[in-house]
Amino acid sequence: MSDTSPGTDLAGLIAEVADYPTPGVRFRDITPLIAHPGGLAAAVEQMVAAGPRDVDIVVGLEARGFIFGPAIALALGAGFVPARKPDKLPRPVESVTYDLEYGSTTLAVHADAFGPSARVLIVDDVLATGGTAAAAAELVGRLGGQLVGITLLLELSELGGRERLTRLGFGPVTSVLTFGAS
Numbered sequence: 001m002s003d004t005s006p007g008t009d010l011a012g013l014i015a016e017v018a019d020y021p022t023p024g025v026r027f028r029d030i031t032p033l034i035a036h037p038g039g040l041a042a043a044v045e046q047m048v049a050a051g052p053r054d055v056d057i058v059v060g061l062e063a064r065g066f067i068f069g070p071a072i073a074l075a076l077g078a079g080f081v082p083a084r085k086p087d088k089l090p091r092p093v094e095s096v097t098y099d100l101e102y103g104s105t106t107l108a109v110h111a112d113a114f115g116p117s118a119r120v121l122i123v124d125d126v127l128a129t130g131g132t133a134a135a136a137a138e139l140v141g142r143l144g145g146q147l148v149g150i151t152l153l154l155e156l157s158e159l160g161g162r163e164r165l166t167r168l169g170f171g172p173v174t175s176v177l178t179f180g181a182s
C-alpha cells in the first residue's frame with residue numbers, strides 16, 4: 001500500500017552522494033523520493049501548497065523540472081512549457097547560457113511558448129547557486145511573461161540561490177525543504 005500520509009519524510013528520502021558529478025559537490029539525489037509510492041505525491045502536494053495558485057503556465061526546467069512541473073501544472077489547471085537544454089526544440093527559441101554548481105549550459109524555450117500577459121510559474125527540483133532558475137526567469141521576461149513565482153522541492157541554502165534570485169528581482173521563491181551546511 002502506498003504511503004501518502006502527511007508524515008512522509010521527504011528529506012529522509014533524498015540521498016546524498018559525495019563528489020558527484022565533480023569533486024567537492026554534495027549531490028542530493030531525489031530518485032529515492034520519487035520512487036517511493038507516496039513521495040512524489042507528497043512532494044507535488046507540498047510544492048503546490050507553498051506556491052502561487054493563479055498561474056497560466058508552468059515552465060519546467062530540463063530534466064528534473066519535468067518530473068514535478070507537469071504534475072503541478074495539472075493541479076493548478078495551468079499549461080506546461082518545457083525549458084530545454086541546447087538543440088532540442090525544433091522552432092525558433094529564446095535561449096540563455098549560464099553557470100550552475102558544476103558546470104555551464106544553455107536553456108531555451110520556444111519564442112512563442114506563451115503570450116505577454118501569461119502568469120508564469122517556474123518549477124524545478126533543486127535550487128543551488130540559482131544560475132538555472134535565474135536563466136529561466138530571464139527567459140520568461142524576454143517572452144513578456146509575468147513571473148509569479150519560482151517553486152522548488154529543495155533549496156541548498158549555503159549556495160546562495162535564494163539571495164541571488166532576490167537580488168535580481170526574481171521571485172517569490174518557495175521551497176518545501178531547505179538543507180543547510182551541516
Ligand SMILES: O=P(O)(O)OC[C@H]1O[C@H](OP(=O)(O)OP(=O)(O)O)[C@H](O)[C@@H]1O
Nearest residue numbers: 062063064100101127128129130131132
Ligand atoms: O541552482 P543551480 O546551481 O543552477 O543548480 C540547480 C540545477 O542543477 C540541476 O540540474 P542539472 O543542470 O544538473 O540538470 P538535470 O536536471 O538534467 O540533471 C537541478 O535540477 C537544477 O536545475
Ligand SMILES: Nc1ncnc2[nH]cnc12
Nearest residue numbers: 026027028029101126128
Ligand atoms: N548539489 C546538488 N545536488 C543535486 N542537484 C544539484 N544541482 C546543482 N547542485 C546540485
